[in-house]
Amino acid sequence: xxxxxxxxxxxxxxxxxxxxxxxxxxxxxxxxxxxxxxxxxxxxxxxxxxxxxxxxxxxxxxxxxxxxxxxxxxxxxxxxxxxxxxxxxxxxxxxxxxxxxxxxxxxxxxxxxxxxxxxxxxxxxxxxxxxxxxxxxxxxxxxxxxxxxxxxxxxxxxxxxxxxxxxxxxxxxxxxxxxxxxxxxxxxxxxxxxxxxxxxxxxxxxxxxxxxxxxxxxxxxxxxxxxxxxxxxxxxxxxxxx
Amino acid sequence: xxxxxxxxxxxxxxxxxxxxxxxxxxxxxxxxxxxxxxxxxxxxxxxxxxxxxxxxxxxxxxxxxxxxxxxxxxxxxxxxxxxxxxxxxxxxxxxxxxxxxxxxxxxxxxxxxxxxxxxxxxxxxxxxxxxxxxxxxxxxxxxxxxxxxxxxxxxxxxxxxxxxxxxxxxxxxxxxxxxxxxxxxxxxxxxxxxxxxxxxxxxxxxxxxxxxxxxxxxxxxxxxxxxxxxxxxxxxxxxxxxxxxxxxxxxxxxxxxxxxxxxxxxxxxxxxxxxxxxxxxxxxxxxxxxxxxxxxxxxxxxxxxxxxxxxxxxxxxxxxxxxxxxxxxxxxxxxxxxxxxxxxxxxxxxxxxxxxxxxxxxxxxxxxxxxxxxxxxxxxxxxxxxxxxxxxxxxxxxxxxxxxxxxxxxxxxxxxxx
Numbered sequence: 001x002x003x004x005x006x007x008x009x010x011x012x013x014x015x016x017x018x019x020x021x022x023x024x025x026x027x028x029x030x031x032x033x034x035x036x037x038x039x040x041x042x043x044x045x046x047x048x049x050x051x052x053x054x055x056x057x058x059x060x061x062x063x064x065x066x067x068x069x070x071x072x073x074x075x076x077x078x079x080x081x082x083x084x085x086x087x088x089x090x091x092x093x094x095x096x097x098x099x100x101x102x103x104x105x106x107x108x109x110x111x112x113x114x115x116x117x118x119x120x121x122x123x124x125x126x127x128x129x130x131x132x133x134x135x136x137x138x139x140x141x142x143x144x145x146x147x148x149x150x151x152x153x154x155x156x157x158x159x160x161x162x163x164x165x166x167x168x169x170x171x172x173x174x175x176x177x178x179x180x181x182x183x184x185x186x187x188x189x190x191x192x193x194x195x196x197x198x199x200x201x202x203x204x205x206x207x208x209x210x211x212x213x214x215x216x217x218x219x220x221x222x223x224x225x226x227x228x229x230x231x232x233x234x235x236x237x238x239x240x241x242x
Numbered sequence: 243x244x245x246x247x248x249x250x251x252x253x254x255x256x257x258x259x260x261x262x263x264x265x266x267x268x269x270x271x272x273x274x275x276x277x278x279x280x281x282x283x284x285x286x287x288x289x290x291x292x293x294x295x296x297x298x299x300x301x302x303x304x305x306x307x308x309x310x311x312x313x314x315x316x317x318x319x320x321x322x323x324x325x326x327x328x329x330x331x332x333x334x335x336x337x338x339x340x341x342x343x344x345x346x347x348x349x350x351x352x353x354x355x356x357x358x359x360x361x362x363x364x365x366x367x368x369x370x371x372x373x374x375x376x377x378x379x380x381x382x383x384x385x386x387x388x389x390x391x392x393x394x395x396x397x398x399x400x401x402x403x404x405x406x407x408x409x410x411x412x413x414x415x416x417x418x419x420x421x422x423x424x425x426x427x428x429x430x431x432x433x434x435x436x437x438x439x440x441x442x443x444x445x446x447x448x449x450x451x452x453x454x455x456x457x458x459x460x461x462x463x464x465x466x467x468x469x470x471x472x473x474x475x476x477x478x479x480x481x482x483x484x485x486x487x488x489x490x491x492x493x494x495x496x497x498x499x500x501x502x503x504x505x506x507x508x509x510x511x512x513x514x515x516x517x518x519x520x521x522x523x524x525x526x527x528x529x530x531x532x533x534x535x536x537x538x539x540x541x542x543x544x545x546x547x548x549x550x551x552x553x554x555x556x557x558x559x560x561x562x563x564x565x566x567x568x569x570x571x572x573x574x575x576x577x578x579x580x581x582x583x584x585x586x587x588x589x590x591x592x593x594x595x596x597x598x599x600x601x602x603x604x605x606x607x608x609x610x611x612x613x614x615x616x617x618x619x620x621x622x623x624x625x626x627x628x629x630x631x632x633x634x635x636x637x638x639x640x641x642x643x644x645x646x647x648x649x650x651x652x653x654x655x656x657x658x659x660x
Contacts, residue, residue: 068656089566089567108559109556120560124246
């Protein structure tokens with residue numbers, strides 16, 4: 001079996017993301033197991049691709065790691081903190097400042113411009129003056145090459161532009177952890193390539209921990225580490241890359 | 243992490259701007275509720291205070307009557323208070339009814355500050371003139387005192403109260419009574435009392451109080467003449483008081499009653515039935531107005547619910563970005579309050595306009611009588627109460643869907659989208 005050996009325990013306290021025996025069962029008439037006994041240690045600055053067929057639980061695992069969902073059993077540690085003890089408000093506060101989310105469907109707020117979308121998490125976190133936040137947002141847009149689009153609404157953007165705007169919003173509060181759920185699922189190969197490169201650079205150049213869920217094997221091959229999931233269990237792990 | 247008011251408000255405005263027509267309808271609902279609440283309250287309280295001031299103007303504020311609230315105790319019962327007493331064969335004393343020897347009582351009442359007192363003696367008589375016979379009540383008055391406590395003098399359309407002194411036996415008739423008898427100023431009537439006394443009396447004045455039923459059966463003469471006619475010398479059956487301070491009526495009535503023993507009735511007590519009717523009317527109207535406001539609240543509930551359904555994605559996004567449940571709750575609660583607030587402001591304008599329009603409406607109850615403008619009052623309290631009611635309704639209507647929206651699980655929505 002490809003289950004990772006528990007030899008990485010020693011580095012758990014310094015790891016960015018740790019999952020210990022994480023299981024998530026959806027209760028119901030027929031209980032569905034989404035994620036089963038997942039053990040995973042991801043170091044700071046790693047770029048990890050989680051792959052698997054659809055329904056393998058890779059997105060569910062990502063929501064658990066991003067505190068959008070709670071495991072039925074097991075523990076999740078983020079930056080050394082046990083998130084099981086977090087209340088809802090604490091989880092929200094942690095997401096706001098420490099985690100950036102990118103979804104398959106860009107999930108930009110449709111009635112707000114690109115700039116406003118990036119400003120929303122900035123303004124939620126910070127009591128700083130509006131002007132200084134705008135400078136920060138502008139910098140992010142420039143680094144992603146979409147500064148010229150700042151006053152457009154999402155429906156006036158192409159798919160690749162929207163996904164870059166969504167990445168910009170995820171980076172607004174400078175989170176050390178970036179979670180991407182099929183970020184290239186709706187893009188043509190050129191844009192998918194571009195978005196994946198951006199995610200790679202977030203890890204390589206900026207030292208962020210990036211975890212991307214994808215079913216595209218070619219893209220996954222470009223990540224520093226690949227974790228394979230089938231039926232909610234880890235079946236392959238190329239091992240820590242940093 | 244301070245609460246990001248400006249951000250929440252900004253998102254709320256964006257949500258509302260996206261559905262102008264629905265929002266306008268909800269706001270109009272609230273405005274209508276608030277507007278009519280204000281107009282109803284203004285009209286009701288206006289007519290009520292108008293009615294009360296008419297009562298206060300046209301009737302004595304306190305009437306001391308020739309009766310007692312409780313029957314007097316037997317002397318033996320007074321002597322042995324609280325004892326068990328059996329009395330047999332008690333025969334009631336034949337007593338002439340009325341307030342005997344009123345002079346010292348009147349002097350005592352006059353001595354009270356802000357009180358004017360006038361005695362009357364009322365009796366039934368038969369008036370005869372030119373073969374017509376009409377039964378009427380004859381009120382014996384003292385003109386000098388009477389004009390201090392009642393409006394009779396200002397209601398006179400011919401002659402004055404003082405002209406009662408001018409003739410040997412003067413009588414003042416209600417206008418309708420004179421018409422029934424076909425009597426005019428200067429006519430001499432024969433007036434017969436139940437005691438069998440008959441006097442020839444000359445018409446020296448006519449009164450039109452505006453109330454036909456009253457004028458049809460009322461006549462006035464000097465107190466002394468009526469005492470002779472009814473064979474009740476030195477007796478009056480009512481002492482009427484007029485007060486400088488109307489609101490003190492209850493207190494003064496109580497004081498007078500404990501002092502001179504006779505039942506003293508304030509205008510509030512005399513009109514208790516009418517005041518009760520007002521209270522019931524108020525309950526009815528406020529119920530109707532609350533109904534309007536509740537319907538308006540349903541409008542708000544409806545639109546905030548719709549927004550939370552349509553914006554389920556936005557809610558999921560905001561939560562995934564790190565917004566708390568309380569942020570989401572505040573967002574939608576604020577949207578409800580915003581509509582309630584704007585509706586309230588418009589409702590204030592509508593209410594004021596309705597009051598102005600109602601104030602110009604004139605109604606004529608009796609043909610020939612002066613048309614009366616609807617009495618409307620303008621009270622800031624009405625505006626504040628209507629606003630408080632509308633805003634509470636809006637807050638509840640916004641809070642319920644807001645609470646549900648805040649509990650949405652973002653994963654369910656994100657999963658649904660993929």
